[in-house]
Amino acid sequence: MQTVSLKLYSDYYIWAPLALTGCDLLPEKNILLEVKKNRIVSCQMVQKDLLPSYIKVHPGFYPLEEGTTLLPALIDAHIHLALDGKNFNRARAMWKDSNALQTRIKHNLSEMINSGIGAVRDGGDSLAINLEAKRMVDSEQYSGPRIVAVGQAIRVKGGYGSFLGLDYECRTDIPALVERIWASGVDQIKVVISGVVSFIEYGSVKGLLMPLDDLCSVVAGARKYGLKVMAHASSAAAVDLALKAGVDSIEHGYFVSADGLKAMAEKHVAWIPTIIPVAAQLRGDLFAIRTPLETEVISTICKEQIEKLKCAFELGVPLGVGTDSGAGGVSHACNLVEEMLLYKTGFLDNRTVLKAATVTNAGILGLEKEIGILEPGYKAALIAVRGNPLDNLEDLKEVDTHFLPS
Numbered sequence: 001m002q003t004v005s006l007k008l009y010s011d012y013y014i015w016a017p018l019a020l021t022g023c024d025l026l027p028e029k030n031i032l033l034e035v036k037k038n039r040i041v042s043c044q045m046v047q048k049d050l051l052p053s054y055i056k057v058h059p060g061f062y063p064l065e066e067g068t069t070l071l072p073a074l075i076d077a078h079i080h081l082a083l084d085g086k087n088f089n090r091a092r093a094m095w096k097d098s099n100a101l102q103t104r105i106k107h108n109l110s111e112m113i114n115s116g117i118g119a120v121r122d123g124g125d126s127l128a129i130n131l132e133a134k135r136m137v138d139s140e141q142y143s144g145p146r147i148v149a150v151g152q153a154i155r156v157k158g159g160y161g162s163f164l165g166l167d168y169e170c171r172t173d174i175p176a177l178v179e180r181i182w183a184s185g186v187d188q189i190k191v192v193i194s195g196v197v198s199f200i201e202y203g204s205v206k207g208l209l210m211p212l213d214d215l216c217s218v219v220a221g222a223r224k225y226g227l228k229v230m231a232h233a234s235s236a237a238a239v240d241l242a243l244k245a246g247v248d249s250i251e252h253g254y255f256v257s258a259d260g261l262k263a264m265a266e267k268h269v270a271w272i273p274t275i276i277p278v279a280a281q282l283r284g285d286l287f288a289i290r291t292p293l294e295t296e297v298i299s300t301i302c303k304e305q306i307e308k309l310k311c312a313f314e315l316g317v318p319l320g321v322g323t324d325s326g327a328g329g330v331s332h333a334c335n336l337v338e339e340m341l342l343y344k345t346g347f348l349d350n351r352t353v354l355k356a357a358t359v360t361n362a363g364i365l366g367l368e369k370e371i372g373i374l375e376p377g378y379k380a381a382l383i384a385v386r387g388n389p390l391d392n393l394e395d396l397k398e399v400d401t402h403f404l405p406s
């Protein structure tokens with residue numbers, strides 16, 4: 001795997017035997033891209049042996065090998081950099097050891113680059129470690145994917161997620177809390193509407209539900225500063241509240257009803273179903289500690305979530321892909337393709353799944369004019385993989401080259 005860091009004031013030419021272009025990832029052969037100031041300025045069909053000699057000798061010329069495919073870099077719409085996906089308590093303890101924490105985060109970010117992930121959205125932590133990581137990447141002190149950060153999530157006092165962000169006691173405290181989070185330099189506001197699903201009692205979701213008026217106050221505050229709202233909603237009732245309040249994306253959405261999906265399609269609210277954090281509870285070491293009852297509950301939740309994907313897609317819900325990596329059992333980087341493969345088991349075709357992880361996710365991150373599409377005007381945030389992921393999504397596991405705009 002080679003990473004090509006594109007410099008702002010250098011020009012590049014990338015030639016690919018096959019490229020997946022435009023919003024629909026159309027396969028086109030013998031594509032020459034010209035890149036200036038990190039953006040694709042032209043995209044044309046040229047046979048490799050007909051390339052002009054000034055391009056062949058250009059120091060910024062990258063001819064890709066036969067058998068590889070060039071496509072937009074992948075995007076993970078839901079991660080938690082502050083957590084390690086292995087041991088929650090150990091990861092939390094590491095928050096006090098800045099050197100160890102930064103070493104781990106740097107490692108995770110470089111693994112993401114190696115896995116073809118060009119951008120992520122972080123769902124928050126109570127110390128805004130994600131925001132610091134964003135600053136380190138933006139200032140080029142760390143090499144990593146572009147980070148869209150929420151800093152600290154907003155939660156009701158006594159509700160779920162003390163590790164995710166800051167709580168409020170009274171509705172009247174919310175505008176000042178939103179202002180404080182906005183002033184810290186976040187890209188979006190994250191709100192925790194519900195608790196988490198129970199693996200013991202099917203359909204039960206632990207924790208308080210945020211009252212609708214409180215949620216409306218959070219959304220109004222975010223709108224004041226022009227920020228999108230990312231909502232943790234793990235039950236049909238929480239999804240309902242999120243839709244009434246007018247959030248932009250629904251995270252998890254376990255047990256979402258058919259009416260909930262219809263409303264999401266009508267209001268153009270994105271859904272990030274995060275199947276892998278539940279599916280991971282039945283993998284490896286975690287499987288060994290599960291009772292037969294838990295195994296059944298976990299399997300049922302996964303199966304239902306996967307079955308709803310096709311329904312959501314057919315209704316026109318903007319379907320994104322997020323792993324919740326950092327959560328228990330979900331390591332960073334490697335699980336994005338695993339999540340995409342789960343979408344495939346829900347009978348979505350490869351193009352639909354790939355669009356979810358590129359063009360749709362770019363919109364969820366608020367970067368729809370910058371990344372997620374290979375066409376003139378967009379940043380050259382691109383990857384080359386051996387094979388063709390339209391034929392086989394597993395080909396995304398072998399990234400050959402990652403073009404990383406500064």
Ligand SMILES: [Zn+2]
Binds near residue numbers: 078079080123324
């Ligand atoms: Zn999360």
